[in-house]
Amino acid sequence: MTAPAAGEGLLHVEALGATVAIEVADDRLRGRVEHAWSACRTTAVVGCPVVAAPELSPDAGDDEAAAALQSLTQLVTRAAILARAGELMMFHASALCDQRSGATIAMVAPGGTGKTTLVRTLGQGRGYVTDETVGIASDGTVSAYSKPLSVRRPATGQPKDEVAPSDLGLRPPQVQPWLAGIVLLRRDLEPGEAVVVEEVDVLDALVLLAPETSSLASFDRPLHRLAEIVQAVGGLRRVRYHDAADVEPVVTEVLGRPR
């Protein structure tokens, strides 16, 4: 579905450099959607993809609303990835940038392994690029996706809460982000163990990173493209950790790199 015109009632957001229109038919969700997506708001674009927020049942409670917001985020992400397939190399990753230089660290990890926690913990005073998908153009620039953070609740089986970055003290990038470093996260250490940083050779990097990409096969010579990205930032490093705060030195080093 695409927007025929700058439709009234549509909320337009920028995701990975694409504009996506969100249709919110249920008034009970509208305010929450507008607030959660406040960091991504943009102007209307005719013909952009449109996604519809799920409608709530008449007696919907907070859990159902949270689940609807979570589904909406997935729909927007999917639409944005589809719009940029073959243009951006997209990783399942969280990312932070330096607010003056734009130097950005992409922290690649499968879902549910701490991407959001890392940007919440280490994002203060930095640019919040994304907690979900990092899109890298051929010139190394990064398309921000400052979506609501998907915050896990303590109890299992509960929907995640889609939280506006501003509610967590995070700000979107103030300058154009560019990729300064890429790391693969593995949260496999015990509490109290020191963070371990390991160099990964380019062939193993391709094996490890490919499963964390979206639309890799959309590129001509996809492995070569992926290798170029890895080599342009000095290679892939695997960061093994337990506590998100322990990754701070790695983030500081990468965000201090010159372009």
Added chain:
Amino acid sequence: MSHPVEVVATVTSSTMLRSGDLLDTYSTAVGTVVLVAGPTGHRVVRLSPLGDAVRAAIGPGRTLAELEVELVSRLGDPPAGGVSELVRSAVLALVDERVIVAGQGPKGDISGVIRP
């Protein structure tokens, strides 16, 4: 490495072997990885030195027996172990990973083979 019984059973000396659906191949001085298209998505597979030699030697298609001869002509006899066992083991591993496909079709039929 163990292989599924059905794969072991279907690869004989006369089995025709062809390249799988490889979307890209990337090599450095220390090795090669390939991007393999599959029914459930794409995977990157790192090849062993012998696996890479098998991939390169298959060309438009060879039987397992022909492949053994070709590999000996390219690499010489192995320092240890029998050629047949080594090549067969490497082939089975590559079939498992869909880097190559095993079938009984005529040698000249290379339809469905996608080259980067």
